[in-house]
Amino acid sequence: MRFSKAYIKTLKETPKEAEIASHKLMLRAGMIKKLASGIYAYLPLGYRTIKKIENIVREEMDRAGALELLMPVVQPAELWQESGRWDVMGAEMLRLKDRHERDFVLSPTQEEMITAIVRSDISSYKSLPINLYHIQTKFRDERRPRFGLMRGREFTMKDAYSFHTSQESLDEEFLNMRDAYTRIFTRCGLKFRPVDADAGNIGGSGSQEFQVLAESGEDEIIYSDGSEYAANIEKAVSELINPPKEEAKEVELVHTPDCPTIESLAKYLDVPLERTVKALAYKDMGTDEIYMVLIRGDFEVNEVKLKNILKAVEVEMATDEELEKIGLTKGYIGPYKLPTEIKIVADLSVPEVSNHIVGSHQKDYHYKNVNYGRDYKADIVDDIRKVRVGDNCITGGKLHSARGIECGQIFKLGDKYSKAMNATYLDENGKTQYMLMGCYGIGVTRTMAASIEQNNDENGIIWPVSIAPYIVDVIPANIKNEGQVSLAEKIYNELQTENIDVMLDDRDEKPGFKFKDADLIGFPFKVVVGKRADEGIVEVKIRRTGETLEVSENEVIAKIKELMKIY
């Protein structure tokens, strides 16, 4: 490709709305263009990398035995009504009407669609298992799209769906996909790790996210320094160490002036935080029911665990007004001598705290020596604790945390959709069974952004060879110098003959200007044809290391091929 014909508009300045490296650099390198909030065009340069990522995904999915198809982006609402999600999904799902006023959905995912396809075609166990995938545009109406392609509203996803006659077969495909994802992200040159993840309201049992490690990542990953354990903090567990048991004493009401927080209370009474129990009020945003949530004073509530236990789509802290309305006093709520009917959810740590201190529903007073079981019981006792860095891992070692970008996620769905949509097959005994499903997603456009987050410096992007838009940028230093131009053209043609994606910067600009563009765009290698061209010597510059090699013109191809194996 000749630069002068390549439709690459690099920007000197960083657009102010861009906050993270990938967003800044994709705009500056002329890879994407924003048309609306969270909606981008992939310009020719950016689209080349997207296609390379898609092809790596395609090759590995095909190698894993999955079959590629393509499903509609516009989905009939009836399918979502059948699965029950039409009424559950909120504003994130973009709904539209056709000219006959019929309801449709702009595809945010395809569980309903694929189940409707498979149930009409497959009825025998002999046709299973099967794994169908496509690489397709999705739309999710994020409340706050940001970070460019990292959290866009329209994006490209590879989503795959598998159908099985047994849990063993589903388990096998889950591992098969996990291996395929490991190959995909490795081939994309990413530093990543699979982590245990929350399946969210998609349901099913068992889910893993493929997290690309980056400081700009939205997710917090917990991992052990003494075992293979790794999990999204939403899901992470750790060893619970309980305070020593004490003889249960009589409950006492104590005056605790100005202690609305657990820290101020512990300080005032001079007791360790582990002896206090925090009481919080959470509202199930679906049913509007308010729950009292109890957890040991030194722990934090993990709202994803709480949401899953309550089978709620969303939970939020109750507002002060909502507390007042049900007769609770903010800062002094507690499970003892409840002034109102309210369900109680207690973390596993709570019953283990002898003689704990809790709110008394009166300002400036608390109860001490409250004991779980004797003085109150919770409706639910379960793990709702957010783990902490430094906790003991249940499989050995200590827990640490890192930031991650979720580029893939795989799920065991079970029969959630096949039951709801009656996707059945006849088993070997002629008995009708529900298919078991798995689903597997990769954020293709997000993966491109994640690669830049991991591969950039002050000059711009540093593409791994495998997904670079072009691998070599041939730069004649002086466009007016016949010898340099003809040698540059010769090398350019030889690289093209070898099927190596090559850019020839044929613009009438100073060499420094071209070098800056090349470093911003992130070509892995530059071949600079300069002063020593008449000696048949050119410079090969390696973007990642900044190294410059003097290479004779007839060794350039071999040298580039050698370097491509390394970078």
Ligand SMILES: O=C(C[C@@H]1CCCCN1)Cn1cnc2cc(Cl)c(F)cc2c1=O
């Ligand atoms: O998409 C999944 C699970 C897997 C991920 C891998 C590929 C197949 N689907 C979960 N999820 C996330 N956000 C959503 C947003 C909207 Cl608006 C929706 F209507 C549905 C979903 C939804 O179901």
Ligand SMILES: [Mg+2]
């Ligand atoms: Mg997440």
Ligand SMILES: [Mg+2]
């Ligand atoms: Mg996810």
